[in-house]
Amino acid sequence: MSVAELRNGALHVEGVKLADIAVQHGTPCYVYSRAALGAAFEAYRAALAGCDATVCFAVKSNSNLAVLNVFARLGAGFDIVSGGELARVLAAGGDAAKVVFSGVGKTRDEMRAALDAGIFCFNVESASELERLNAVAGECGKRAPIAFRVNPNVDPKTHPYISTGLKTSKFGIPYDDALALYRQARALPHLDIRGIACHIGSQLLDPAPAAEAAEKVLALVDALAAEGIALAHIDLGGGMGIRYSDENVLPAADYLAPMLKVLAGRRERLLLEPGRSLVGNAGLLLTRVEFLKHGEEKNFAVVDAAMNDLARPALYDAWHDIVPVVPRAAVATAYEIVGPVCESGDFLGRGRQLALQEGDLLAVMSAGAYGMAMSSNYNTRPRAAEVMVDADRVHVVGRRETVPEIFARESILP
Ligand code: LLP
Secondary structure (H helix, E strand, C coil), X not given: CCCEEEECCEEEECCEEHHHHHHHHCCCEEEEXXXXXXXXXXXXXXXXXXXXXEEEEEHHHCCCHHHHHHHHHCCCEEEECCHHHHHHHHHCCCCHHHEEECCCCCCHHHHHHHHHHCCCEEEECCHHHHHHHHHHHHHHCCCEEEEXXXXXXXXXXXXXXXXXXXXXXXXXXXXXXXXXXXHHHHCCCCEEEEXXXXXXXXXXXXXXXXXXXHHHHHHHHHHHHHCCCCCCEEECCCCECCCCCCCCCCCHHHHHHHHHHHHCCCCCEEEECCCHHHHHHHEEEEEEEEEEEECCCCEEEEECCCCCCCCHHHHHCCCCCEEECCCCCCCCEEEEEECCCCCCCCEEEEEEEECCCCCCEEEECCCCCCCHHHCCCHHHCCCCXXXXXXXXXXXXXXXXXXXXXHHCCCCCCC
């Protein structure tokens, strides 16, 4: 599904022309569609109808306050990985009681903040973290709700950088250590054992690995129950993939069906932590062609967005569709779509057949997830503006950064 639609020769998001957004708000600019966010969330809700389930949006994929607020209003929970993300969720009106806290390196301060906020559960990823959390909770006079994130050693068949459930991964605790660690947790006074979690990877297209992970997790739940450790919830993480080019992406209900079949008849609450599938195709990056440059072997379209704005192509060789905002009826040429950053790896797309002129606008599609969230100030480039379209209205939900803001934290020697 694409968030933009060609109508009367111009690309629109909902009722708004992208060209108008570029004129009013400048480029590069991330554009999100409120309707698309809502539709993606509804697809989960419908797929989970009749289950006791909470969808916890993975904040890391897009942490813009307006995006978080849209999901909060729809009743979502949140999956966070830092104190910063917790603060964002609270600032956006999210319910702390629906927050799960993942991540391998939670600091004492982050633990304290999450305990104070009253989050739903800490997904504990090591024995050392367990000890630290117990100590911090004791100091705060609280009991920390916990789940262990187990590593089910399931191959999610995705990019190695985003496979997280294999034995070689830094995430989670080894499957075979889980029983011993739960026994250890039971003996600690400031912890409350609540559930179990896993997350096997991202951009998953085949539903079988998630179902296999669910089976492995359930085997542990039952083994724990036999020892008198009853778990109230099962968190099966995120990972459902989206369509970037021609991937065969199942609707949420079909992707989740094999997993839900494994869970049928269980009494534990189900938690999911989707990120990409809720926001990825609800956003695009709007950019303008600064120069066309005809090299000896290649043609370059130098655009005003770069790897600091959208790191995925440079980092993972990820493919994003790139489409003209007002298509031209001219012969297309193969272009390298590159940014102004001083790195050969600074490209948004390679060998794209486009009919372009300088000043043209391009939309880099499927940029709602891990786009702005992974942006940086490399080359002292201010971060892009962000707008959210709601029917025929455009709201600035992230003002374009300024250069003085970038160096405001810095100081020179006296
Ligand atoms: N839960 C946990 C514990 C995670 O580590 C992640 C993603 C998610 C949920 C959400 O996964 P999703 O539904 O978005 O697949 N920057 C990479 C993706 C990194 C994913 C990291 N973990 C990219 O741009 O492809």
